[in-house]
Amino acid sequence: MGQNLIEKIVQRHAVGTGDTVKSGDYVRLRPRHVMTHDNTGAVIPKFREIGAKAMADPRQPVFALDHNVQDTSEKNREKYQKIEAFAAEMGVDFYPAGKGIGHQIMCEQGYAFPGTLVVASDSHSNMYGGLGCLGTPVVRTDAAAIWATGQTWWQIPPVTKVVLTGRLKPGATGKDVILTLCGLFNHDDVLNHALEFSGDGVLSLSISDRLAIANMTTEWGALAGLFPIDITTLEWMKKRYDSIRRLGLPGVKSDMDNRGEHPRINPDSLQKLTNIELYPDKDAIYVQEITLDLETVVPVVSGPHNVKTFLTAKETESQKIKINKAYLLSCVNSRVEDLAAAADAVRGKKVAPGVSFYVAAASSEVQKSSEERGDWQTLLDAGAIVLPPGCGPCIGLGTGLLEDGDVGISATNRNFKGRMGSREAQAFLASPAVVAASAVAGYIRSIEAEESAKPSATQVINKPVHSETVSRLIPGFPEKTEGDIIFCPADNMNTDGIYPGKYTYNDAMTPEEQAAVAMENYDPEFQHLVKDGNILAGGFNFGTGSSREQAATALKYRGIRLVIAGSFSQTYKRNAINNGFMVVESPEFIRYLIAEYGKGALTIRTGLPVVVDWKEKQIRVRDHVFSMDGLGTAAQELILKDGLNNWVRDAIEDKG
Numbered sequence: 001m002g003q004n005l006i007e008k009i010v011q012r013h014a015v016g017t018g019d020t021v022k023s024g025d026y027v028r029l030r031p032r033h034v035m036t037h038d039n040t041g042a043v044i045p046k047f048r049e050i051g052a053k054a055m056a057d058p059r060q061p062v063f064a065l066d067h068n069v070q071d072t073s074e075k076n077r078e079k080y081q082k083i084e085a086f087a088a089e090m091g092v093d094f095y096p097a098g099k100g101i102g103h104q105i106m107c108e109q110g111y112a113f114p115g116t117l118v119v120a121s122d123s124h125s126n127m128y129g130g131l132g133c134l135g136t137p138v139v140r141t142d143a144a145a146i147w148a149t150g151q152t153w154w155q156i157p158p159v160t161k162v163v164l165t166g167r168l169k170p171g172a173t174g175k176d177v178i179l180t181l182c183g184l185f186n187h188d189d190v191l192n193h194a195l196e197f198s199g200d201g202v203l204s205l206s207i208s209d210r211l212a213i214a215n216m217t218t219e220w221g222a223l224a225g226l227f228p229i230d231i232t233t234l235e236w237m238k239k240r241y242d243s244i245r246r247l248g249l250p251g252v253k254s255d256m257d258n259r260g261e262h263p264r265i266n267p268d269s270l271q272k273l274t275n276i277e278l279y280p281d282k283d284a285i286y287v288q289e290i291t292l293d294l295e296t297v298v299p300v301v302s303g304p305h306n307v308k309t310f311l312t313a314k315e316t317e318s319q320k321i322k323i324n325k326a327y328l329l330s331c332v333n334s335r336v337e338d339l340a341a342a343a344d345a346v347r348g349k350k351v352a353p354g355v356s357f358y359v360a361a362a363s364s365e366v367q368k369s370s371e372e373r374g375d376w377q378t379l380l381d382a383g384a385i386v387l388p389p390g391c392g393p394c395i396g397l398g399t400g401l402l403e404d405g406d407v408g409i410s411a412t413n414r415n416f417k418g419r420m421g422s423r424e425a426q427a428f429l430a431s432p433a434v435v436a437a438s439a440v441a442g443y444i445r446s447i448e449a450e451e452s453a454k455p456s457a458t459q460v461i462n463k464p465v466h467s468e469t470v471s472r473l474i475p476g477f478p479e480k481t482e483g484d485i486i487f488c489p490a491d492n493m494n495t496d497g498i499y500p501g502k503y504t505y506n507d508a509m510t511p512e513e514q515a516a517v518a519m520e521n522y523d524p525e526f527q528h529l530v531k532d533g534n535i536l537a538g539g540f541n542f543g544t545g546s547s548r549e550q551a552a553t554a555l556k557y558r559g560i561r562l563v564i565a566g567s568f569s570q571t572y573k574r575n576a577i578n579n580g581f582m583v584v585e586s587p588e589f590i591r592y593l594i595a596e597y598g599k600g601a602l603t604i605r606t607g608l609p610v611v612v613d614w615k616e617k618q619i620r621v622r623d624h625v626f627s628m629d630g631l632g633t634a635a636q637e638l639i640l641k642d643g644l645n646n647w648v649r650d651a652i653e654d655k656g
């Protein structure tokens with residue numbers, strides 16, 4: 001059985017395994033880099049708490065301040081100063097506010113290098129896949145562990161192949177491609193998957209288009225979105241080298257080796273990249289194959305409130321939806337090409353009365369290039385309002401937020417209700433050109449392009465390939481876990497239901513107090529029905545929502561031995577295992593419980609004893625046997641250590 005591209009890149013970064021890695025495996029990894037942004041301030045105390053005093057590899061972390069860059073309050077300035085001082089103390093590369101969005105810097109400065117694996121404490125690290133770099137998010141506890149040990153862990157997701165055929169017509173962009181995919185396949189088709197893009201259409205896409213598509217695989221539900229390394233990738237990297245030489249090594253002090261060359265993008269690294277042979281094997285396994293004909297993709301408008309619904313820009317234009325604000329910013333669509341497309345749409349025109357058009361470049365380098373091209377001035381002449389390179393309104397911070405009753409159109413990646421300001425506002429997503437054209441029209445409108453209202457796409461589900469039936473257990477890990485089932489049959493159980501948000505930032509909550517409020521928002525009767533030692537069975541997509549770790553620890557402290565679900569939010573699964581709490585997926589078992597007990601009650605005390613056999617990867621109940629995904633050795637280590645913090649402490653002690 002061959003490996004796909006995701007598995008091959010993971011194999012290159014795997015630690016302590018001589019086995020061929022594949023989807024479903026828990027793997028310990030040494031990522032090439034880990035990026036944190038403003039949340040560096042929250043990772044630092046976690047790093048201190050585990051007893052770390054120095055970075056395992058100071059060249060591995062990257063700090064880039066980008067989220068709240070418009071906040072000039074004393075409190076935020078002090079926070080930023082502390083992060084900068086910590087970077088200097090630890091010898092870590094640091095990019096101050098105003099330099100740009102962290103994900104853009106990671107690409108510009110060669111941290112997200114093709115063929116490598118890079119993580120970030122931010123959900124849009126998927127973007128690195130546009131350069132053939134496997135990017136995926138980690139939570140803050142993981143970031144602290146990587147600082148201290150250089151390592152993290154990952155369960156390799158199911159991999160979907162996305163085949164792009166044909167070429168985009170004039171006016172259509174990568175943003176339209178990903179919005180179309182999100183809208184067509186909108187039933188969690190790729191939830192918690194990794195995506196590999198392939199097909200003859202890929203070669204026709206610019207790196208800017210690829211970065212936009214990879215970035216928003218996050219909104220599609222995926223954990224990674226990876227493009228192949230091809231001639232387009234190589235040419236872009238060579239142009240980056242030329243730009244770095246021309247601009248005189250922008251970045252940090254460490255960005256120069258003893259030859260006066262950039263340490264990541266230089267003749268040696270480019271030569272190695274030219275010689276790289278990294279392709280999926282012909283017999284690689286994919287859980288499904290989705291095909292999209294780029295010829296049928298047209299400018300579209302997504303929303304409001306989600307990316308699962310869209311209309312063509314022409315169809316939306318006919319509705320004459322009046323707008324109050326337009327946004328050209330964020331990590332997904334504020335590069336040089338995006339600003340140029342927007343400038344073409346507004347050249348010689350003025351922003352419509354009553355409309356505010358906000359523009360921010362992805363980085364200071366992007367802004368400088370746009371100024372040199374004349375595109376930046378064109379946008380200013382049209383009446384654009386300039387914001388500093390950074391995130392800002394995309395995450396509801398700073399100037400220009402949506403107010404009650406406002407309608408906004410944005411080139412950002414998220415339009416959730418309340419994301420960009422008031423919950424009583426509406427936000428639509430579109431490409432930079434459509435956003436700019438709408439800003440001067442005063443309503444959502446299209447651009448000049450031939451449009452077809454019927455994108456051509458197909459989906460083929462492949463027969464699942466089951467891994468070996470026996471797991472390798474590390475010494476000390478139990479072969480079996482037994483307990484009675486308490487059944488909470490709801491699908492999409494969110495973290496607020498498991499652990500109410502009003503307690504999230506109360507750091508003084510003891511384990512006993514966390515246990516006492518577990519499931520409070522989901523079912524107040526849960527506490528009366530649950531018993532110590534129960535095994536909790538949940539529905540599908542268990543633990544969706546925020547990344548609060550207490551949604552895992554509260555159940556652990558309540559005496560729940562483990563959670564079995566049809567599927568988990570991947571972030572919830574990470575938080576659970578990072579805290580030494582066992583979770584396992586068994587869709588067949590959950591369907592059996594639904595058939596037996598239904599969904600009529602929120603919580604059902606079944607009294608049903610089950611045996612979870614970790615070695616055989618089976619759940620046994622009555623005379624039935626159900627398969628499950630099990631736990632790999634990396635996850636077993638964390639369970640035995642009672643969590644990642646203890647594992648890191650021991651690793652630090654072992655190194656002296």
